[in-house]
Amino acid sequence: MTRSRLALAAAASVVLILTGCSTPAATTTPAEAPVSASAASATLWDSSVVHSIAIEVDESQLRAALQSYVDSGEKVWVSATVTIDGTVFENVGIKLKGNSSLRGISVDSAAEELPWLIRLDEFVDGQEYDGWTELVVRGNNSETSLNEAVALELLELTGLASEEAIAAEVSVNGASDLRLVIQNPGEEWDAAEFGTDGALYKAEAGGDYSYRGDDPDAYADVFDQEAGDDDLTPLIDFLEFVNTASDEEFASGLGDWLDVDAFATYLAFQEIVGNFDDIDGPGNNSYLRYDESTGLMTVVSWDLNLALGVSNGGPGGGPGGGEAGGPGDGGDRPADGDRPGGGGAGGMAGGPSQGNVLSERFLADDGFAALYESALAELRSTLVDSGAAQAALDEWVAVLGTQSLVDSATVQAEAASVAEAF
Structure with a gap:
């Protein structure tokens, strides 16, 4: 993969050198x-x-x-x-x-x-x-x-x-x-990104993370398998635990089903970039990736076109849906977000949310909520306070300076909107 990497340890003083490519x-x-x-x-x-x-x-x-x-x-x-x-x-x-x-x-x-x-x-x-x-x-x-x-x-x-x-x-x-x-996200992406045997399931816009019994046909319009051998058993077993475990079983056993540290980071990241159209948004935007070697699920982020200050109304516009959402699809998230700790660096207020049983139960548990709060503080430090976010934005603005379809004034205005969302 050839995307330039920004070193977190040196992000505050990073010097971006854009190299040409014929x-x-x-x-x-x-x-x-x-x-x-x-x-x-x-x-x-x-x-x-x-x-x-x-x-x-x-x-x-x-x-x-x-x-x-x-x-x-x-x-x-x-x-x-x-x-x-x-x-x-x-x-x-x-x-x-x-x-x-x-x-x-x-x-x-x-x-x-x-x-x-x-x-x-x-x-x-x-x-x-x-x-x-x-x-x-x-x-x-x-x-x-x-x-x-x-x-x-x-x-x-x-x-x-x-x-x-x-x-x-x-x-x-x-x-x-x-x-x-x-x-x-499909077979070739899964192989490149994870490098282990497993399965990749895409959550569909009209579905949710509910348990619908052990019949795979019941999930036909809820999840699509995008990678791995055709088998919904890991997904169904995971959803059964998430939906039916008691609070005590959920707290003690979720780590046997889900990479909880990665999920805390996922939730914190969505808050940092102000993306309400995530796992608990109107579009159910996410993938679940099952790793055969560990037996754990990982929630994979998908659809960030409404992150960092953009909504269905455009940059700085009103709330709306992402790839699978839309205005009026649900209730508004409070200005400080539904999650403990507030609206993150972006603090995007408003936007419809349909909720998600996994994120709701995760954040309702004191231990998992503490993981989320820790991840949120860490990402604020490493992504925003360090200057990494601004450095990434500057790099992309420099790249767009070489194209001719969007004028520089528009590029600068939209860059300013993204920077404000930090």
Whole structure:
């Protein structure tokens, strides 16, 4: 992985040196011959440069895919030619990605502004770029996506699982927009991030962490398995404990089911970056990762486009939902947050919340709440007080200075909004 690392111990005095990176030479390859970027020495997830992703797709098929979503909510794959930093991939699969970020779209929506999942090997087996097959073009209510880019950088500094992110000038049939592109949590991401055998379960927007019995079919619309051998047993057993254990059993036994230190850090991080659209937000945004060697679950953060001062109203706007939320989807979180210790460094007030049985029971226990408070103090020190957050923001602002789709005044204004959220 090539995202530049910020050293926490020296964050207060870090000097950022942005190194250039030449893009690979253009290569045109027929669909029947999969493209591998290794020969071009490409570095897909190099965040020190603004990348180029050009999508060419039959306009009628594109509009038919949008119509399908408008009519039924179905997200269909469409074949496209995708050029990444000069390397051409034929017969690539593209599909809409998101939930509330797709609200209000029509068949005439500007495709370059929509969230997409790009899968290089959807139609051509083995087709990959720099060892990766999936890219997510994220939706955001800001023009720069600086808030999510910086939040992901800080998430990585916590030691928790994160997704690499790059800025990219993304075009669809010639129309361009500045977008944040990140890794999609799936098989290849799971292998790279964890390196152990296990399973990855994605919580669906319409679901929750309730126990629905031991029939796997009962969880079909609640969790999707994204990595590992198809087996919901670890997930079901975990949810049964979380929902049915007595308070005493929960306090004494949760450590046998969950990495409690990592979960305390996860909750503290969401508070630090002011992300109400997390595990207990309206979109149920999270993954559960089961490690076969330890038998423990880990909660994985997902969807940070409403972190650090951005809401459905844009930078500094009113509360709203993230990828799976929306205005009016629930009650507002008090200004100091629902969690002990207040609103964190960001202190984002308001926003709908549906609650989550795991986080609620965790914070209701004095011992686990103390872990959370300790993690919150540690992250305030290492991420904010140290200067690491500002350093990460400065780095991303410098990178965006090399692109031409968003003017510098807008970049500076949105950077100021993110800095204020610290």
